[in-house]
Amino acid sequence: MTLPSPRRWSGWLGLALILVGSYVGLAIAPPDRHMGDVVRLLYIHVPTAWNSLLFFTIAGGFAVGSLWTGQEKWDDLTVGTVETGVVLTGLLLVQGMIWGRPTWGIWWSWGDVRMVSSFLMLLLFAGVLSLRSFIDDPVRRTSWTAVATIIAWVDVPIVYYCVRWFRSLHQAKSTVDTMDPMMVLPMRTNAFAILFLGIWFLTMRAAIEARRKQSEDIPAPAPVGAAEGV
């Protein structure tokens, strides 16, 4: 028995979960004692941040697989995962700015290590996609993409651990013990929602990359005269 491709079901599952998670987060969860209703932004911002780190880490694994095996499917998956991570990171930075303005009184701080390292992560992985677009040779494109992805991944643990290493605006990690269960529920539901939506994004993007390569492999049609032996 073979399981259906994630491209068939993960998008629908992600959509259903994000509708449930957003309903609980917006309509049922209580406002925070200090932040008021603005806390509801965290039910989408934090899951987006978790998943961006997760997808970049998975991309690092795919990149190692690509270098190790040289098979095209690993390269397709690397591209799909990096692009998904870039979209999620761009989104989380905008969500964070919208949350930071009413809460901290600022849109952005170059003194906050997590903001700056997250922005750097966006630039590094966007750079991987940009670098790839400049290389015509398929073999070099695959190996350079994999190496660049692994180098960019070095920033991922920095983003995760920086709140423990430096004191800045972002607080150290909260735990579920300090949160109302009705606040934990939308956070976790949306985390799985974005995970499944991300799986759909990466499999779609990988499929597009595979098709693009197939079209590259098709030789250009011969001139009309050559076919007729002229």
Place this chain on the structure above:
Amino acid sequence: MAPEGVIIDGWNWVIAGYSVTVVVLVGYTLSLFSRYRKSKD
């Protein structure tokens, strides 16, 4: 007293954040559908 333009305490920021999220996720989905269709042709 909430400043003029504020819907309810904090809700305008919540609406802005969720709206951006919907726009980005739907926009990227449409972009993937469009690129997939073009790659098929």
